[in-house]
Amino acid sequence: MSRAVIVGSFFAVVSLVTACDPRSESAADTGGSAKGDIGAPQGEPIKAVLTSPPLVPPPPVNRKHPAKVIVELEVRELDLEISEGVKYTFWTFGGTVPGSFIRIRQGDTVEFHLKNHPDSKMPHNIDLHGVTGPGGGAASSFTAPGHESQFTFKALNQGLYIYHCATAPVGMHVANGMYGLILVEPPEGLSKVDREFYVVQGDFYTVGKYREKGYQPFDMQKAIDENPTYVLFNGAESALVGEKALKANVGETVRMYVGNGGPNLVSSFHVIGEIFDKLWFEGGTRFQENVQTTLIPAGGAAITEFKLEVPGTYVLVDHSIFRAFNKGALALLKVEGPENKAIYSGKEVDSTYLGDKAVSQAPVAAAAAAAVNGAPTQEQQVAAGGVLYNGTCSVCHQNNGEGLANVFPPLAGSDYLMKDKERAIGIVLNGLTGKVTVNGKPYDSVMPPMSQLTNDEIANILTYSMNSWGNQDGAVTPGEVAKVRALTKRPEGAAH
Amino acid sequence: MHAVMPAKAGIHVLALALSLAALPAAAGTDYRRIEGATFQSVLPEALDSKNVTIGRYQLASTPVTNAEFLAFVRAHPQWQRGRAAKLFVDEGYLRHWGGPAGLGSAVPQAPVVQVSWFAADAYCAAQGARLPTWHEWEWVAAADERVTDARQDPVWRQRILGWYAETGTALPRVGRGPANVHGVQDLHGLVWEWVEDFGAMMVSGDNREQGSDPDLMKFCGAGAMTMEQKENYAVMMRIAMLSSLKAAYTTANLGFRCAKDLP
Amino acid sequence: MNRLLSAVMPAKACPERRRRAGIQGLALALALGAGVAPATVPDDSLYQLAMPLTDQAGKPAALDLARGSPVLVTMFYGSCPHVCPMLVSTMQRFERELPEASRGRLRVLMVSLDPERDTPAKLAEVAARHGVDLRRWTLARAGPKDARRLAAALNIQYRQLPDGEFNHSTVITLLDAQGRIQKQTSSLLRLDPEFAAVLKAATRR
Numbered sequence: 001m002s003r004a005v006i007v008g009s010f011f012a013v014v015s016l017v018t019a020c021d022p023r024s025e026s027a028a029d030t031g032g033s034a035k036g037d038i039g040a041p042q043g044e045p046i047k048a049v050l051t052s053p054p055l056v057p058p059p060p061v062n063r064k065h066p067a068k069v070i071v072e073l074e075v076r077e078l079d080l081e082i083s084e085g086v087k088y089t090f091w092t093f094g095g096t097v098p099g100s101f102i103r104i105r106q107g108d109t110v111e112f113h114l115k116n117h118p119d120s121k122m123p124h125n126i127d128l129h130g131v132t133g134p135g136g137g138a139a140s141s142f143t144a145p146g147h148e149s150q151f152t153f154k155a156l157n158q159g160l161y162i163y164h165c166a167t168a169p170v171g172m173h174v175a176n177g178m179y180g181l182i183l184v185e186p187p188e189g190l191s192k193v194d195r196e197f198y199v200v201q202g203d204f205y206t207v208g209k210y211r212e213k214g215y216q217p218f219d220m221q222k223a224i225d226e227n228p229t230y231v232l233f234n235g236a237e238s239a240l241v242g243e244k245a246l247k248a249n250v251g252e253t254v255r256m257y258v259g260n261g262g263p264n265l266v267s268s269f270h271v272i273g274e275i276f277d278k279l280w281f282e283g284g285t286r287f288q289e290n291v292q293t294t295l296i297p298a299g300g301a302a303i304t305e306f307k308l309e310v311p312g313t314y315v316l317v318d319h320s321i322f323r324a325f326n327k328g329a330l331a332l333l334k335v336e337g338p339e340n341k342a343i344y345s346g347k348e349v350d351s352t353y354l355g356d357k358a359v360s361q362a363p364v365a366a367a368a369a370a371a372v373n374g375a376p377t378q379e380q381q382v383a384a385g386g387v388l389y390n391g392t393c394s395v396c397h398q399n400n401g402e403g404l405a406n407v408f409p410p411l412a413g414s415d416y417l418m419k420d421k422e423r424a425i426g427i428v429l430n431g432l433t434g435k436v437t438v439n440g441k442p443y444d445s446v447m448p449p450m451s452q453l454t455n456d457e458i459a460n461i462l463t464y465s466m467n468s469w470g471n472q473d474g475a476v477t478p479g480e481v482a483k484v485r486a487l488t489k490r491p492e493g494a495a496h
Numbered sequence: 497m498h499a500v501m502p503a504k505a506g507i508h509v510l511a512l513a514l515s516l517a518a519l520p521a522a523a524g525t526d527y528r529r530i531e532g533a534t535f536q537s538v539l540p541e542a543l544d545s546k547n548v549t550i551g552r553y554q555l556a557s558t559p560v561t562n563a564e565f566l567a568f569v570r571a572h573p574q575w576q577r578g579r580a581a582k583l584f585v586d587e588g589y590l591r592h593w594g595g596p597a598g599l600g601s602a603v604p605q606a607p608v609v610q611v612s613w614f615a616a617d618a619y620c621a622a623q624g625a626r627l628p629t630w631h632e633w634e635w636v637a638a639a640d641e642r643v644t645d646a647r648q649d650p651v652w653r654q655r656i657l658g659w660y661a662e663t664g665t666a667l668p669r670v671g672r673g674p675a676n677v678h679g680v681q682d683l684h685g686l687v688w689e690w691v692e693d694f695g696a697m698m699v700s701g702d703n704r705e706q707g708s709d710p711d712l713m714k715f716c717g718a719g720a721m722t723m724e725q726k727e728n729y730a731v732m733m734r735i736a737m738l739s740s741l742k743a744a745y746t747t748a749n750l751g752f753r754c755a756k757d758l759p
Numbered sequence: 760m761n762r763l764l765s766a767v768m769p770a771k772a773c774p775e776r777r778r779r780a781g782i783q784g785l786a787l788a789l790a791l792g793a794g795v796a797p798a799t800v801p802d803d804s805l806y807q808l809a810m811p812l813t814d815q816a817g818k819p820a821a822l823d824l825a826r827g828s829p830v831l832v833t834m835f836y837g838s839c840p841h842v843c844p845m846l847v848s849t850m851q852r853f854e855r856e857l858p859e860a861s862r863g864r865l866r867v868l869m870v871s872l873d874p875e876r877d878t879p880a881k882l883a884e885v886a887a888r889h890g891v892d893l894r895r896w897t898l899a900r901a902g903p904k905d906a907r908r909l910a911a912a913l914n915i916q917y918r919q920l921p922d923g924e925f926n927h928s929t930v931i932t933l934l935d936a937q938g939r940i941q942k943q944t945s946s947l948l949r950l951d952p953e954f955a956a957v958l959k960a961a962t963r964r
Contacts, residue, residue: 118588121660121688121749122733123740144740145747146588168736169729172657207654217658220729221650541920549921582803583912613911621904695911696918696926743911 030186030285033132036156038107038187041068045111048072050100053234054246056196056257057103059189066107066187073100074115075124075143075165075178082204082230083237083328085213090177090235091122091165097235098200098261099163099180106158106187111150112137118146123167125149129299130161130184138166158186160283160301162259171263175205175223177235179261181301186285193305194252199331200259201267201296201318202235203228210327226264231323233316233331240316240331248308250337255305262298268319269296271304271333273312278305293319310344311337363387364460371456371478378463378475385464388457392450393465401469407445409438412469421462421476425484428458430491451490455481525564525623527554527756528679533635535645538731539697548631555628555636556753557680558670559687560619562593563604565611568619570597575618584614588746605669607687607751613743616690620754627692628755630738634731637683639676647728656730659685684730687751688737697739804938805832805912812870812899815882820899822909823938825866829961832932834906834915836873836925837881845947846929847889852950853931853958861962867896870909872917872925874900914943933958 030036045068049057060067076095082088093099104110116124123144127136131153134140140151165178181200205223206216210230222229233240240246248254260267270293279291283301296302316331317324324330339346367384370376376384390399393411397403401412411417416438417424431449435442450458455478466474530553537548569576569590576596577589588610594600611619613627620626640646647653673682683689741750800806806823814820831850835843847869854862871877882898891898901909910917917927933941933954941961944951 118748123737142740144737144742144745145749147745168732172729172733217654220653220657541918541926581807583805583807614908617908626904692907693918695907695914695916697916742914 030158033156036106036158037154038066041066041109043067045070048102048104048110050094050102051198052094052096052100053098053198053200054240056101056183056198059103059185059192060105061189063105064188066105066109068109068111069104070111070113071102072113072115073102073126074117075120076117077120077122079215081236081238082206082216082232083211086206086208086211087215088204088206089218091120091124091173092177093126093163093165093180097177097179097202098198098259099178101180101198101257102163102182103185104155104182105185105189106155108184109152109154111152112141113148113150114141114143115148116143116145120145122173124165124173124178125167126163127166128153128161128163128182130155130157130159130163130182132156135166136163142167155184158184158285160184160257160259160280160303162261162299162301164261164299171223172218172220174261174263175203175218177202177261179259181257181259183257190255193255195248195254197246197254197256197333199233199240199256199316200261201231201233201265201269201329202261203263203265204230204232206230223263228265228323228327231265231318231327231329233329237328242332245313245332245334248333248335250308250311250335250340253305253307254333255303257301257303258296259301260296260298264298265318265320265323266298267296267329269294269302269304270317270319271306272315272317273310274306274308274314276304276306279303308335308337310340311335364457367460368456375477376460378467381460381463381475382467383464385460385462386468388453388461389464392453393461396447401465406441406443409436409441409443409445411465411471413471414438417465418471418474421474421480422484424462425458425476425481426488428453428462429481429485430488449491451485455479455485525754526557528557529758530555530632530636530678530680533644535635535638537631537634538728538735539630539634550629550631550635552758553628553632554756554758555632555678555680556625556755557675558682559607559689559751559753560616561605561670562599562602562608565590565608565619566593566597566599566604568622572618572622573597575615580615582744584618584744585612586744586746588748589615590746592748603667603669605671606667607670607682609667609687609748609751610746611690611751612746613690613694613741615746616752617692620752623754625754625756627690627752629693630691630696632755633683633689633691636676636678636680637731639678639680641674641676644677647731653728653730656684660730660733687749688734688747690750690752691738694738694741695743697735800826801937801939803940805932805934805940806938808905808908808912810901810905810909812901813879815879815886815893815898817879820897822868822901824897825868825934826938827936828864828866829936829941829958830866830868830934831958832868832870832913832934833930834870834872834910834913834917834927836871836927837877837885838873838923839925842929842947844889846931847885847891849947849950850931851889851891853955856950856955857959857962860964861959863895864962864964865895865958867891869896869898870906871898871900872906872910872927873919874903874906876923913940933961935961 042065048069048071050071050073051057073093075091075093077089077091078095079087080090090097114126123142125138125141125143127138129136131137133153137151137153141149143149161182161184163180163182165173167173179200179202181198205219206229207219208214208216230237238244258269276291276294278287278289279294280287280303281294282297283303294302294304312335314333314335316333318329363380363383364387367376367380370380396408397411401410403410409416416436427447429449429451432447435444453461458481459476459478462476463474465471532550532552534547534549536546540546541548573579577593578596580589589612590610592610593602617627638645638647640649640652667687670682670686673685675681676683800823806826808822810822812820812822831853833846833850835846850867854865857865871882877900882900886893886896886898913930913932915928915930917925919925928945929947930943930945932943935941942954942957944954
């Protein structure tokens with residue numbers, strides 16, 4: 001058979017098959033828990049490496065088969081700083097809020113040991129959202145202080161899952177920080193990235209106000225009313241700022257495993273200055289692309305991935321923005337590396353924009369008062385003139401009097417200005433069109449009339465100009481301006 | 497010496513038991529008289545009523561102290577640390593004492609902790625007393641300084657929650673808290689306390705299961721009991737604590753006090 | 760013997776009463792035979808709880824009546840409508856699964872939670888109703904305090920309800936020849952295969 005026929009038949013068959021398969025429009029699904037069991041564990045049992053936030057354990061790079069993984073997690077009740085000078089009793093998995101990060105693969109069999117430190121007052125247990133089974137493990141892990149429980153589960157579903165304590169009253173245990181993340185990677189593992197971070201948002205409820213110093217107990221009524229005192233990443237206001245900010249470099253691809261422990265609030269997670277190139281919304285299998293802000297439900301998670309192109313400080317926030325700035329839902333990612341102006345230039349122009357008002361009228365008022373009582377001094381004129389100049393004349397002639405090369409003539413060191421006072425007054429009143437030569441350079445432009453300025457204002461502006469930027473001296477009185485105003489004609493459209 | 501017939505052995509055991517009831521209590525334990533009551537319990541017994549009725553009884557005004565328990569183990573050496581059987585105590589039994597029959601740096605007037613239910617039960621029996629039942633404990637613990645039932649009072653609840661929140665503080669002496677309206681102290685804010693029927697809390701290890709699907713195969717009779725007054729988290733936490741325990745367990749914050757029948 | 764007494768009597772009781780009680784206790788020990796010797800029993804054995812029982816024939820017995828053999832222990836009450844009959848039939852099923860030679864080595868002890876109503880006559884009636892083999896099975900009652908202690912040691916939860924019924928969990932425990940807990944199961948509908956396997960091994964010669 002000819003090759004063309006073979007190829008043609010191949011394509012025909014493929015298109016026939018895909019045309020018939022209703023799922024061809026979207027990628028095949030993972031099969032969920034029905035297909036999650038990929039066989040018995042192989043090899044020696046592995047002791048899971050658990051990390052404290054914001055670090056993430058390294059992936060099992062050389063493992064392609066399901067294994068038995070032993071996880072040992074200890075509950076500790078600790079007094080820690082929630083904000084500077086504010087102490088709070090946290091109940092923790094592994095001594096941190098959020099608790100230790102657990103990383104396994106789909107199909108792994110996990111032998112879970114939950115230990116409750118002898119100093120604990122309360123019993124605790126654990127519900128891992130990645131567990132298929134009663135209570136997510138909670139029914140089998142209820143542990144009195146100074147004791148240990150063990151149960152075993154097989155991870156049938158891949159994804160990023162919250163785990164939390166489920167001992168009554170559950171809301172209180174969660175509000176005290178008893179949550180963390182367990183990552184169940186797909187059988188083939190996730191793609192490699194340059195940096196991985198672990199961040200979990202939570203809401204906290206204290207009897208005292210935000211940042212009220214001292215020891216703060218938990219406030220059950222505020223928790224029931226869903227009125228948090230603090231909304232924080234990783235359990236403390238200072239958790240991810242300053243020295244403890246997340247760090248990365250330009251050119252790196254960053255992946256963030258983000259959770260929301262709640263107990264109550266939903267998070268509008270956003271990184272100021274970055275866009276999520278890939279977002280595994282709700283910690284599931286599919287990703288969306290090019291996302292600015294994502295909703296993370298209470299008791300949920302998300303995986304974000306983005307490449308860093310520009311150095312600077314990026315701010316992780318809950319975009320319900322009062323939480324970021326008034327309750328502490330703020331964390332920093334500091335990125336170092338070379339600038340890239342083509343992507344982001346930084347500030348290019350910084351000039352005054354007064355709208356329709358001068359910045360400060362004080363010197364003007366002083367000069368005006370002086371004018372009423374007698375003539376203002378030259379100093380007063382210069383001061384008032386400066387205020388008026390900036391925002392009016394400076395738009396073209398610049399704050400430094402340099403003008404714009406080939407467009408607007410300079411006033412600084414200007415032979416043209418200093419030569420003829422009456423001419424200068426006339427130009428301000430009536431404008432000037434056409435060729436002039438200033439300091440040996442030709443200019444051919446249009447200056448509009450400024451006759452809307454009063455005689456005092458023009459006098460002050462000109463006095464200012466004649467005493468600034470190297471111009472040696474000069475003074476113009478309102479009377480002189482009045483004279484020129486009376487003797488010359490305004491152009492059409494200008495004020496009188 | 498009598499020749500005792502086997503058939504009468506049971507009667508003699510009974511006589512022994514009755515004679516014990518008349519013996520004086522250990523010197524120094526102050527018992528308060530508590531009148532019988534009908535009240536709304538967090539653990540009702542019948543599905544159709546929230547109320548529970550208890551008869552009158554006596555309750556110790558403070559928990560058992562290290563000093564009192566020391567006297568007990570000196571008189572009953574089989575209950576000393578190292579000698580008590582593993583069936584009755586776990587590895588933490590009296591670990592805070594200097595030695596099996598000596599307190600070391602443990603404070604004599606602090607409540608004894610690291611004691612199991614069996615040890616507490618034996619202590620009370622040795623005093624001619626017994627552990628209080630959950631309902632007896634719950635009724636007296638519902639009171640504050642002025643009323644017998646302060647459980648709706650947010651101040652009562654917050655005081656209790658405040659104690660749950662503290663960590664790592666050394667145990668103060670018994671008797672420093674205010675006496676409630678029954679004249680009993682330290683029911684809250686000091687230690688968890690064993691009750692006679694701690695093993696009848698009937699709650700699942702996963703506290704979100706609340707009797708919605710009674711597992712008849714596990715629990716004969718009415719099925720797993722539900723917990724009333726779920727907003728009374730202060731009491732809920734106590735039940736959660738008791739239901740996490742086995743009879744041989746000891747913890748650093750778990751002590752007990754005794755009760756006595758009143759005919 | 761002294762241990763039994765000291766556990767329940769303060770040291771300060773008047774000497775005469777103590778001596779009288781001691782004599783009665785000694786007689787008791789003699790009457791009960793070699794059952795009461797907790798000092799030689801392992802530290803974690805259930806038989807550390809030395810408690811007197813009365814069996815379905817009204818005879819005195821002791822908790823360690825089956826010492827020397829593997830024994831299935833559970834707690835029940837005679838008026839129990841549904842689950843306790845299932846308890847009995849589950850234990851009978853475990854028995855039937857065993858090879859005949861092994862079956863002869865297994866003992867069964869059922870202790871009542873309800874000593875007030877479960878008189879020997881009532882216990883005998885329950886035994887007859889289920890056709891249990893009284894050569895190896897004993898239905899007994901303990902004193903009320905002892906029932907609570909036994910339940911605590913067996914992880915059995917129970918509470919008496921106002922109408923006289925009991926709310927209780929169902930746990931079947933396998934003790935070894937020395938009284939140590941080897942395995943427990945709560946499963947009544949299906950025979951717990953792990954429990955059955957351990958039971959088979961325990962009753963093998």
